[in-house]
Amino acid sequence: MRVEKKATVVSTSVAALLVVMKMTIGILSGSIAVLASAIDSLLDLTVSLFNYFALHNAEKDPDNNFNYGRNKIEPLAAVIEGTVISLSALFILYEALIKIIYPREMNYVNESITVMLLSILITSLLVMYLNSVAKKTNNMVIKADALHYKTDIFSNGAVLLALGLVSLTGEGLIDPILGICIGIYMIYSAMPIIKEGILMLLDAALSEDDIKKITDTIESQTDITDYHKLQTRESGSHIFISVHLVFNVSISLYDAHLVADKLEMKLKQLFKDKNVHVLIHMDPYDDSEINDIEETI
Template sequence: MTLQKKATVISSTVAALLTLMKLAIGIASGSVAVLASAVDSVLDMFVSIFNYFAISNSEKPADKEFNYGRGKIEALASIIEGTIITISGLFLLYQAVDKAINGEVSQYVDISIIVMIISLIITISLVIFLNKVAKKTNSMVIRADALHYKTDVYSNAAVLISLVLVSFTGIELIDVFVGGGIALYIIYSAYELIHDGVLVLLDRAVDEEIVNEIKNIINNSEKVNAHHLLKTREAGHQTFVEVHLVFDCIITLMDAHRVSDKIEEKIKKLDTNRDWIINIHMDPYDDFMINDAH
């Protein structure tokens, strides 16, 4: 089992544990804030399970049907995850408004505080783990999962503070405002997941910093007169690079190929966590400039 799959299994298990804890206390206490956190944990669990299958499919090698692999499944998963988070945020916002109108009173506040402290510690540990995996694997799904649980850290902390304040003051509107605030924050956090996923599906180029490093490698390579049509994109853990290199027309194919291989190796060393797919086209003259002239 790959590290990405292990990470999704662990996050799914943790989400299931947090769901049982929060849901029981949320329903019993009547706290919108705790219930909001419980609903979010339910979604976390299903999203993490979905991510496991998304990663399993994205890791399948290219074949006759999918010549470039299935890496974009991760981007699709990120969009679906962001959409689910947005819907959950809207539902929680409705719950907060409903409590404010009906004036419900929270119960079992002391037990709720203990549960939220435990869940906060567990969630922080999970975020640290997922961030390490995301950095090591460059997986969009794991990065999205880490961001998702990071929002849980903030929401859990907010719920804990609201419960303490309600316990000391007895003002139920604190729970309503915190629950509503968490809902709005959840909706806001989902935007980045949807945004990044859409850009990957649209074949956005990799970071400008990496593109400039690739250009520097090419420009500093011997026997390369120029380059054009440099294109980059990402799909899951794969990074695709295409470029035309211009050599002297008298160079042998063997020498041009040897130079191209060296350039490929240098590009791959820019980030060893990426799975680089590099396609270099060798030109005997700058046909790009000739086409522009016409």
């Protein structure tokens, strides 16, 4: 089993444990913050299951129906996860506002505090594990999952703080007010995940820094007289690069291929933590103007 898939199994198991813990004490105590946290963990469970499905399918080899593989399942999963985070944040905001309008007394405060302490400890260990996997694999789904559970640490901490203050002061408004802060933070954290996933789904080009590394590598090849039509995109853990290389008309096809193969290896070395696919078109003369005319027709 790939380390990424193993990570989703671990996160799914942890989410299931947290759902049982929080849902039980949330119903008994009547705390909106704890109940909202339980529902958020239930969404975590759903997302982790979806992430396992996404990674399982993303690693399948290309076939007749998907010639380039299913790598875009990964950014799709990241967009869905970011959306789930935002929706759960909106639910927390709604429940917090309801409690402000219609205050309710809380029960089992000490038991709720104990559950939230355990939740923070368990979630912190999970985030450390997911971050280590994300660092090794640079997998977008695992990075999104790690960020998701990181927001849970802050939200659980805020819930714990609210419970502690309610226990000390008896002021019930502390619970929904901190719930509102949690919701706003979760939405703020989800936006970069959604943005990155959407850009990848839309085949956005690589960053300017990555493009600069690619062009510098191409221009370092002395056997190439020019190049044009450089195109890049990223799909999950895969990077695609295509370019037209211009050679001297007198070069043999064999020698041109040797140069292209050498350049391909150099480009792959630029992104060692990714699966790099390079498509090189070899031109005996600069046909960039002809290509531009054809594209406008």
